[in-house]
Amino acid sequence: MESNLPVTMPALALRGLTVFPNMLLHFDVGREASIKALDEAMTTGQPVFLVAQRDLSVESPQLNDLYTIGTICNVRQILRLPGDNVRVMVEGVSRGRMHSLPQTSPYLMAEVEEIRPEEPVKRSARTEALIRQTYELFERYIELAPKMTPDILLSVLASEDPGYIADYIAQNLAMRTGDKQAVLEELRPVRRLELLCRTLRREVEILELEQDMQGKVRDQLTRSQRDYFLREQMKVIQQELGEENPGSDSELTEYRRKIAHAKLPGEVAEKLLKEVGRLEKQPFGSAEATVIRNYLDVCLELPWGKKTRERVDVAAARKVLDADHYGLEKVKERILEFLAVKQLAPELKGQIICLVGPPGVGKTSIAMSVARALHRKMARISLGGVHDEAEIRGHRKTYVGAMPGRIIEAVRQAGTSNPLLLLDEIDKLGNDQRGDPSSALLEVLDAEQNSTFRDHFLEVPFDLSDVLFLTTANTTDTIPRPLLDRMEIIELTSYTDEEKLQIARNHLLPKERRRHGLRPAQMKVTDDAIREIIRGYTRESGVRVLERQLAALCRKAAMRLVSNGVKSVRVTGDTLEEFLGVRRFHPERLPRMEQVGVVNGLAWTSVGGEILEVEVNVVPGSGKVELTGNLGDVMKESAHAALSYIRSRAATLGIEADFYKTKDLHVHFPEGAVPKDGPSAGIAITTAMVSALTGAPVKREIAMTGEVTLRGRVLPIGGLKEKTMAAYRNGIKTVFLPMDNQKDLEEIDPTVRAALQFIPVEQVDAVLAQALDLGGREEGLLRARPVESAAQGQNLPSFKQ
Template identity: 45%
Template sequence: MAERFDKELESTPPADDHDYPVMPLRNTVLFPQQVIPIYIGREKSLKLIEDLGPGDKHIVVVAQEDGSIEDPKPEDLYAYGTLGVVLKVFDMPDNSKSAIVQGVERVKLLSFGDAEPYYTAVVERIKDNPVSDDLELDALAKNLRDTFTELIQVAPNLTEEHSGMLSNIQKPSRLADRAVSLLTVPNQEKQEVLEELEVKKRVEKTITLLTREIQRIKLGEEIQTEVHDEISKTQREYYLREQMKAIKRELGEDEETVEIKELEDRIKAAGLPEEAEKVAMKELDRLTRIPTQSPEYSVSRTYIEWLADLPWSKSSDDQINVKKAEKILDEDHYGLEKVKERILEYLAVRNLKQERNPDGVVRGPILCFSGPPGVGKTSLGKSIARAIGREFVRMSLGGVRDEAEIRGHRRTYIGALPGRIIQSMKKAGTNNPVFMLDEIDKLGSDFRGDPSSAMLEVLDPEQNDSFSDHYLEVNFDLSKVMFITTANYQDAIPPALRDRMEILDFSGYIEDEKIKIAQRHLIPKQIEENGLTKKEVSLDKAAISELVRSYTRESGVRNLEREIANVLRKVARDMVEKTIKKIRITKAKVLDYLGAPRFYSELAERTTKPGVVTGLAWTAAGGDILFIESSKMKGKGNLTLTGQLGDVMKESATAALTYVRSHTDILGIPEDFHEKTDVHVHVPAGAIPKDGPSAGVSMFTSIVSLLTDKPVKDKLAMTGEITLRGNVLPIGGVKEKVTAAHRSGIKHIILPDHNKKDLEEIPEHIKKDLDFYFAKEIMDVIDVALPGLNGKKKKPAPRKTNSKLKKVS
């Protein structure tokens, strides 16, 4: 590295050495015997040149370490420089000067004088170190000349004249100086050669610099050649493409013309309505005037392709044979009679209208399947499509919050697309598919709009024949589509949207239906999925019943299917490990495979205690029985209710106690019982929230039984809502409640009189095991539950409110 000047190196100059003015150079290094022009513009340098006398024109030329410094200090200069002679000075037009300077010999700067008007320095003249091996040095000098000759071949700024100049120099030291002075290398590298006093090392450094310069120039040329070749190739390809376009244009086969022709053919084949075809042709005409390189070209082409790809006039033929459609529906799903009946009615109406008026339009029904999870709402939609011979598309609305998801974005937005309704229609490929809108109760809304409001037009039979998508901006007919929506909870659906749909309730499956579904669908499916065959494994009815009762508690059959799969996986393992050929799964096997039961059903046990009544409840997982327990104690007539009861259920208990207090004479209860007695009504399973009005009858009977100290009839369950006038009002979920009572060992059931019609839904084998009693008034319930209590003060009554029906079939 170049040595920097140290001010403290020598504070006192030797007496025999001369004091020379110092000329700093920004961007070059002067070597001995080299003649260079120097541009002089700095104030101190101009003063230095002006002060040179006619006799002694020697100056010390030294390079700056940093050429950007305008007024360098001694520490900004290298420690070695060159003693030079100013040969000639020229005046320049801008008051600056130019001087021709020749280097004489190397010097080392020992100390500096005053800074004004310019620096002077005491220097030591430096001689080269003696050479020990002339032969090696001569070989190096020859190598240097050869390398320089090679450099001349590639360097654009060097000529053969420079090579001739070097051939006339005999001394290796001067040869090295001259070669380096001709190179365009950084000052630092030149300074290192200037400071090298060993001639052999100086020559070696020069050869290294020359070799590196040759490599740099060659590498630059290679890069330039590659870039030039790449440009030439690109230009050639461009010219060829342009020529190809011109030839195709002459033949009428250019890509743009072919593409426009294809789009035009697609538009004509799509069977667009008159308005839509007019818009498409106008856009196609606009497309012909847009350059293919323009971004607008692809936007316009995509729009035309969407218009051409939609099924404007393509319909699938419906299944004409209603019996065949019914058979397909029954194959795929057990039960769900109301839904199947509605689909078959639609097919029958369509067939009649087509026979009598082939051009008449049959609007697709807009149905809403409402019910708990796992009862087959979505799968029934696929089955309906198969039964009537239509395409099926499904769109999940769960979590959709942006109105543009339904109606699409306007084409002014980058990357705009139609909404999911139009996208699904394109996917279906026909204009009359079965379109399932899943989870419509889970639509959201936020600052981007309300999707449920956009659905109003889709699901309105009076409007959806001209559905407008923001992207298409032409009306699309959705009136032939059979829309089926699904929901778990109707309350979450906006009233305006709910009003547009025909709601079909899926109440959930009772145990008998689940057993049938398992036998027909779930078990065969899981046997196949677990690598078994029907010959190798079978489940008896008791085993399936045990799975339903003890290991699942749901309205649908998803968990039942999981438990069946769990059992069959264990069967598969047994067959592999124990090499069993055939396994029959019984109730005991189920317990062995799945362990202790997870759920248990309340069994109706005989109780002799007054105040205990068996009620009937509906849950999302089906029906169940519950016990109403009442107890009395000394007090002031307070009523305590426990068991995590809802507001409606609490009000039923209050109404029941009020009726008891207002009819103490008929019931044979002391009139002042409430002044000395507190009543506590409890509904067990306190961790489970309970609500609803249907326990009113049970609570009334429990309180009367407690206060009269008479137990309720054995194996009797009841349900019904009561009023303060003593009327028994109808309730829902009769099918589930009666099935749960039968499963729990109940033999007698009291129902509201208005629920007689609901017995039609109950399977015959359940009805024949039960006695049904229908009550119009609360006293009819007392006649059955507490016989003899309601006979003393009641007239022989021509009104026979107790319509007792035994073993209804």
């Protein structure tokens, strides 16, 4: 800023007023000292210095009562008014800084230094954006302010100087003197415009709030006057007809008031008013009146049109999911994709997600995290064992004890029309003579129909299109196909031991310590101890049993702290048995030496993967085949198909041609109390039979899965993720799998993929050649090359024979 030497000139103290440079302004002057200062300026042709007072109540201001920065103005016109008042018109010239007040009587004389404006600089994109934003805010302010005319906007639009725009808008804006003075004291044009923009935004928000409040008050007065007039008319009519019922009048009035104030659709409001009319005609205390009252109470408690403000923020949701869950990267990615689409297209309907996975892997907790990330209310509906359609759709209100269905009841409990509803255990729905609840859910989970969902109790449509449905299931096999078609499946697989360690250390252990009143310093559990719990005391896909074992540790530690007087308890892998007892499981249960007729198969269960041993014994006999181990029809057929294949390849395998006449085969699957069925044990049965018939031992640390045909082809199977996880958990090093399942290796956990060697096969010959030690007889058999592990590279090589 360039400045001049101080000049002494008449000064005028302003109360509640600020004058800006390059502005023409007229105002009334009443104080005698101010009038004399104006007369002096007009007589001598001097400019006058206009500066605002800090305290408006001071009548004779001194130097400390005035701001330092003011405006040097030229007096254009003075008009004498009745009552010793003067109306003056001034034109702002430039800003000035007051150094002193050499004279305070009979009028103020100030020593003022003129502040010259900055030289205009090249406008940047940021300055242009700031000017445009100021235009928009000022235009909005003019629309809202009652005394502003649109002509004011033209002067602003004609200028491109940010300093002038800020001064002009501040001069014409009705805001506090302190805010105007702050704009006047800011000497840098762009900074001045930024300051004004913030003030202008606040003023616009205040005006919008005032207008909204005035509109609400106006509507409420109009509605209240109309309702009062109609009620008075009704009372007079009832008195004339002799139908006045003092006891029910207040109740009916209250119902009508609630219906009028609720944001009900037209059809619903008409239905409820009709029910109030029916209630009015009922004798007091009748059963029909009780039914109608119950119906009205339920309908009016529903959140018609009430919505919680949703937060669709992918970054915030990612933080919530990462804080609540370790791993599950693909599941989190899919949830975040769903939120990203919702952020871009809020009105998109019909995305219903089904989380499928073994128990304890975090399906329900993920749904709770999504609700927390979205700021939505959450209601949980457990569908396990539900076999009555009325549980979903509700009962007719005429029945004794009628109530709405679980869907409407959950929405009522949530208190909002856009909650997150978690339909838990959707794979465990039942059905009987009272209807099929899964068919009733078809309407609920269909985006094309649920906007007019009709509960039998309500008898009016309720909009469920804003509800976010999440469902959970352990398996999709028992979910009806039409219902499954309406949902998008997201699979949650089993956790690896390293993932369980991280979950236990970062989530489960701190939570259990808090539940049991323990501080971290009072109880410490080493990583070795947690690994030992995972391997020796749990056998599960999720972490539910692991959480119970950690809770048992906390109880033992609490007992020691209270009884023995120790100050802290440290649990290590070596001392774990003192707390939890003898180790229950031995995951590394592979045989120490190669065995004949025993093969590790891989099985899928609803709680994850399992190792399934196949044992075959050969004894002299008449060719009978005995199958034991609680097997289903499919596994029995696999055993017979394997036997037929072996008979067709007996010469190549070095087996006696008439073995099916002179030897009996006994195929057994241990743990006979557990039912077993499925097509994936074919190659395991074939390998075990060949091993038993030839006496060739099966190599250690291998497992296999795949169905076999009569021609020896290996057919694809399902559940490869869970099966490979079971192999990894039990110390298997090599897994044979069908060639058609090679593409599924990309979905397997990277830890598992790096630890195991996968050998895709098309023919059983390839399995026998590498799984058995045939003593040179494998020359006529095909061989397969193993697939590279994830540690060697992500790209899987093509299979060669």
